[in-house]
Amino acid sequence: SDSDPLQDFCVGDLKASPSINGFPCKSGVSASDFFFSGLGGPLNTSNSNGVTVAPANVLTFPGLNTLGIAMNNVEFAPGGVNPPHSHPRATEAGVVIEGSVYVGFLTTNNTLFSKVINAGEMFVVPRGLVHFQWNVGKVKARLITAFNSQLPGAAVLPITLFGSFPEIPNAVLTKAFRTDDATVDKLKFNFAV
Numbered sequence: 001s002d003s004d005p006l007q008d009f010c011v012g013d014l015k016a017s018p019s020i021n022g023f024p025c026k027s028g029v030s031a032s033d034f035f036f037s038g039l040g041g042p043l044n045t046s047n048s049n050g051v052t053v054a055p056a057n058v059l060t061f062p063g064l065n066t067l068g069i070a071m072n073n074v075e076f077a078p079g080g081v082n083p084p085h086s087h088p089r090a091t092e093a094g095v096v097i098e099g100s101v102y103v104g105f106l107t108t109n110n111t112l113f114s115k116v117i118n119a120g121e122m123f124v125v126p127r128g129l130v131h132f133q134w135n136v137g138k139v140k141a142r143l144i145t146a147f148n149s150q151l152p153g154a155a156v157l158p159i160t161l162f163g164s165f166p167e168i169p170n171a172v173l174t175k176a177f178r179t180d181d182a183t184v185d186k187l188k189f190n191f192a193v
């Protein structure tokens with residue numbers, strides 16, 4: 001959903017300030033600007049979610065600047081969860097490369113569409129909708145995802161709500177979640193920055 005390019009390419013000059021449609025073009029382009037080796041893994045998934053994401057977006061792969069696409073390599077330990085999040089600037093497509101993954105997204109009417117899918121099976125997440133994935137297998141799982149934006153952005157709900165800096169006031173979160181300060185404090189503690 002990014003704007004259409006007006007030239008063949010515009011490899012991003014990340015040292016320049018971004019402007020409204022991405023980065024200015026760098027001069028002196030070579031073949032290496034159009035290749036990226038960062039999606040191969042394996043990634044270390046020993047973290048609290050059991051998930052690690054390696055992004056190929058304009059910030060890691062400046063050749064994508066103005067091209068309107070990005071990809072991720074997402075790897076899961078057994079039981080790992082990619083937490084509920086949304087991409088404000090992109091629809092997502094994904095394919096399971098390895099393992100067995102419960103994939104779901106929520107409509108703006110709070111209907112959950114979900115399914116367990118296996119290697120070779122694809123899913124989509126309409127732009128901006130909240131979604132998640134969970135490795136339901138006993139072994140590692142791996143997805144490759146693709147986006148129609150050079151920088152899809154991700155609002156990861158638990159972190160957005162409980163791990164922001166500065167913090168969202170407890171008065172807001174206790175009301176919004178119909179709970180008490182102790183519960184909100186516990187969640188904030190878990191996501192402390």
Ligand code: GLV
Nearest residue numbers: 053072074082145
């Ligand atoms: C998966 O949801 C991803 O954003 O790569």
Ligand code: MN
Nearest residue numbers: 085087092131
């Ligand atoms: Mn996603």
